[in-house]
Amino acid sequence: MGIKKEKRSSSSTSPCAKLRAAYHDCFNRWYSEKFLKGQWDKEECVSEWQKYRACLSQHLEDKHLSRFLVAESIFFPCVQDDSGRPTDDTTPGFS
Amino acid sequence: MVRAYTQEHVYRHPWERVTSASWRKFTDPENKRTLSHILEVDTLNRKLDPLTGKLYTTRAITIHAPGPWFIRKIIGQDICHCVESSVVDSRSRSMQLTTRNVSLQKFIEVEEKSWYEPHPDNPEGWTAFRQETSIRIKPLSALASMAEKVEQRCAEKFLQNSVKGREVMERICKYLEAESSGISI
Numbered sequence A: 001m002g003i004k005k006e007k008r009s010s011s012s013t014s015p016c017a018k019l020r021a022a023y024h025d026c027f028n029r030w031y032s033e034k035f036l037k038g039q040w041d042k043e044e045c046v047s048e049w050q051k052y053r054a055c056l057s058q059h060l061e062d063k064h065l066s067r068f069l070v071a072e073s074i075f076f077p078c079v080q081d082d083s084g085r086p087t088d089d090t091t092p093g094f095s
Numbered sequence B: 001m002v003r004a005y006t007q008e009h010v011y012r013h014p015w016e017r018v019t020s021a022s023w024r025k026f027t028d029p030e031n032k033r034t035l036s037h038i039l040e041v042d043t044l045n046r047k048l049d050p051l052t053g054k055l056y057t058t059r060a061i062t063i064h065a066p067g068p069w070f071i072r073k074i075i076g077q078d079i080c081h082c083v084e085s086s087v088v089d090s091r092s093r094s095m096q097l098t099t100r101n102v103s104l105q106k107f108i109e110v111e112e113k114s115w116y117e118p119h120p121d122n123p124e125g126w127t128a129f130r131q132e133t134s135i136r137i138k139p140l141s142a143l144a145s146m147a148e149k150v151e152q153r154c155a156e157k158f159l160q161n162s163v164k165g166r167e168v169m170e171r172i173c174k175y176l177e178a179e180s181s182g183i184s185i
Helices: A011-033 A046-059 A063-070 B015-024 B069-075 B141-181
Strands: B002-011 B038-049 B054-064 B079-089 B094-101 B108-118 B127-137
Touching: A011 A046, A011 B015, A011 B038, A046 A063, A046 B038, A063 B038, A063 B054, A063 B079, B002 B141, B015 B094, B015 B108, B015 B127, B015 B141, B127 B141
Parallel strands: none
Antiparallel strands: B002 B127, B038 B054, B054 B079, B079 B094, B094 B108, B108 B127
């Protein structure tokens, strides 16, 4: 069926692992200690984010994912309304 | 053909702790062994709205999803890329996540929506978790007969992984609880 095999080398972004860990650590701390306590007026971890993101844009080769890095308008394609509920009211089940 | 199911769980931890745990679930290295199907998680975008206290995040999640050999043969790979979009509303204490696959869409569409909200019976102490998953296998005519089986298998796999995910969440919550009552950092 002439389909090209992809290597299971999913670690296309692993060169960024260190920067990613540094950013996630910083974010987790900010989230618990500031954001959840109502101190959301200021973004933190900016330098960690910039370094991590620069690395990502260099290494994120997957075309499915890289489009999420570029355009601002497609940042949140899946977010629906403010109520946080799905718009359809079908009842899912084990059918 | 769509297979859909809903799962619910009550965490006996406050919403703040549970959502903190949810951010760590895929990224803490100690969970790697339990959640071995998660190969890579990257934060692609993040936006904080300082007026409303809402935090928007887009993450890329790379999942290892090995199927039967004939599926691998057809699809040609056994990893799947998903994008997770989430909103945390700090004011109303709600977290909503939507995850969809962005690769292999020719074959399968998975959408998983999750909510973390304060539990109505104990809003300060407990958190209600709800997850709706729908799996749709594209009806390729040659594969139609086996598609049903694949869907079933897929659903089972998702359920198993979901249980693992909850175990990890409970563990991180306990850890965070100990951290906050013991050493204050």
